[in-house]
Amino acid sequence: MTAPGTEIAQLALSHGGMAWSQARRSAELAALPLDPCAVPLRRARGLALAEPLLAGLALPGFDTAAMDGYAVCGPGPWHVIGRALAGCSPSVPALGPGQAVEIATGAQVLPGTTAVLPYERAQRTGASVSGPDEPGRHIRRRGEECAEGREVLSAGTLVTPAALGLAASVGCDTLMVHRRPGVALLVTGDEVVRHGIPPVGRVRDALGPLLPGLVDWLGGIAQPPTYLPDGRAPLSSALARSRGSVDVIAVCGASSRGPADHLRPVLRELGAEVLVDGVACRPGHPQLLARLPGGGALVVGLPGNPYAALAAALTLLAPVLGRLSGRIPRPPEHGVLTAPVRRRPHETRLLPVTVVSGRATPVGHDRPGLLWGAAAADALAVLPPTDDAEAGRVELLALPR
Numbered sequence: 001m002t003a004p005g006t007e008i009a010q011l012a013l014s015h016g017g018m019a020w021s022q023a024r025r026s027a028e029l030a031a032l033p034l035d036p037c038a039v040p041l042r043r044a045r046g047l048a049l050a051e052p053l054l055a056g057l058a059l060p061g062f063d064t065a066a067m068d069g070y071a072v073c074g075p076g077p078w079h080v081i082g083r084a085l086a087g088c089s090p091s092v093p094a095l096g097p098g099q100a101v102e103i104a105t106g107a108q109v110l111p112g113t114t115a116v117l118p119y120e121r122a123q124r125t126g127a128s129v130s131g132p133d134e135p136g137r138h139i140r141r142r143g144e145e146c147a148e149g150r151e152v153l154s155a156g157t158l159v160t161p162a163a164l165g166l167a168a169s170v171g172c173d174t175l176m177v178h179r180r181p182g183v184a185l186l187v188t189g190d191e192v193v194r195h196g197i198p199p200v201g202r203v204r205d206a207l208g209p210l211l212p213g214l215v216d217w218l219g220g221i222a223q224p225p226t227y228l229p230d231g232r233a234p235l236s237s238a239l240a241r242s243r244g245s246v247d248v249i250a251v252c253g254a255s256s257r258g259p260a261d262h263l264r265p266v267l268r269e270l271g272a273e274v275l276v277d278g279v280a281c282r283p284g285h286p287q288l289l290a291r292l293p294g295g296g297a298l299v300v301g302l303p304g305n306p307y308a309a310l311a312a313a314l315t316l317l318a319p320v321l322g323r324l325s326g327r328i329p330r331p332p333e334h335g336v337l338t339a340p341v342r343r344r345p346h347e348t349r350l351l352p353v354t355v356v357s358g359r360a361t362p363v364g365h366d367r368p369g370l371l372w373g374a375a376a377a378d379a380l381a382v383l384p385p386t387d388d389a390e391a392g393r394v395e396l397l398a399l400p401r
């Protein structure tokens with residue numbers, strides 16, 4: 001595992017911020033997976049396994065019937081001597097040649113059973129049953145699907161509902177997982193209004209509603225947003241307050257170079273190490289990543305413009321939270337743009353697209369202050385810098401549904 005910071009130092013800064021792909025890599029390297037802890041299955045969904053999941057028992061755990069019908073011994077016809085139901089002791093201990101019991105799917109097959117004959121293929125007359133003789137048919141043998149001790153999921157796998165069911169099937173009550181990184185959300189700006197129609201000169205907060213769900217989807221757990229007026233002192237004390245209680249602090253707004261944009265000066269005052277100072281992408285170029293002193297929390301600076309903030313969160317916050325929460329990074333997804341799109345000569349463009357069968361169609365409405373396009377999109381297409389308008393294959397960043 002690379003120590004945080006070592007490779008970052010080798011990553012070059014380009015004019016107008018770090019290249020987009022380097023910025024993502026830097027964000028990934030800035031974090032290490034949080035310590036493992038054991039949690040009960042009911043609380044493990046959405047967390048990443050900190051160690052491989054091993055089968056605590058063979059599957060199936062005993063020789064069992066795969067169909068409802070008759071457990072038979074040898075060639076027919078057979079004399080029906082009893083019943084075997086799932087979870088119950090059978091009414092006879094074993095089968096001898098020419099004998100059968102009625103059996104339910106999931107019941108343990110008796111010693112001597114050579115096949116299970118489904119009802120649909122059986123002819124029953126009184127206590128006699130006949131049908132095809134198919135040795136081994138419809139018996140699931142102990143361990144044939146999974147041997148005891150076998151690794152069924154690797155470390156880093158996201159615990160999905162199916163993974164929880166699998167864990168229970170192999171006898172687990174708790175899982176070793178990485179805890180979710182805690183994220184403080186600091187929403188800055190005197191102009192930001194939290195309810196209703198804002199008066200002229202003010203703007204309705206879009207990021208307080210957007211970020212908790214995004215953080216959850218990215219593997220973190222967000223604290224309720226804290227709203228801060230513009231000014232160095234409120235931001236500085238909010239960062240100082242949050243640093244001990246969370247792993248990541250996302251600051252919304254104040255990321256640019258204006259008179260009310262205090263994030264960079266405050267981080268300097270606090271002695272933070274700036275790891276990414278602007279990214280060569282549109283929207284979202286003023287974003288930043290820093291580490292508070294003393295191995296403290298990571299700070300992700302998101303632009304105030306809401307679509308720019310979303311694009312920045314997928315650029316820097318996503319890899320940070322993915323790494324802290326111990327998730328295995330997924331290989332990038334790709335799609336083919338349905339029409340040529342104008343690119344930018346020195347900056348990666350992040351464009352909202354709908355994706356159908358791998359075909360990516362721009363949805364428009366993608367100005368930095370507007371979330372309309374992103375809200376209608378399935379993904380953001382990543383368009384690397386070039387002078388031309390191009391169609392073709394592009395990387396896609398999925399958006400949370």
Ligand SMILES: Nc1nc2c(c(=O)[nH]1)N[C@H]1C(S)=C(S)[C@@H](COP(=O)(O)OP(=O)(O)OC[C@H]3O[C@@H](n4cnc5c(N)ncnc54)[C@H](O)[C@@H]3O)O[C@H]1N2
Pocket residue numbers: 187188189191192203204205206207208252253254255256257258261283284285286302303304305306308368369
């Ligand atoms: N001289 C320069 N000015 C700006 C540059 C630049 O490079 N040089 N970059 C522009 C870009 S690009 C962006 S993005 C913004 C980033 O600004 P800040 O992060 O400092 O954010 P603010 O100035 O506070 O706000 C920008 C914009 O977004 C609105 N806003 C802020 N917070 C929210 C919120 N929670 N919900 C909805 N809307 C919000 C705010 O009212 C502004 O309209 O800087 C450019 N300027």
Ligand code: MOO
Pocket residue numbers: 281282283284285286303305308309368369
């Ligand atoms: O790049 Mo800004 O982040 O476009 O709005």
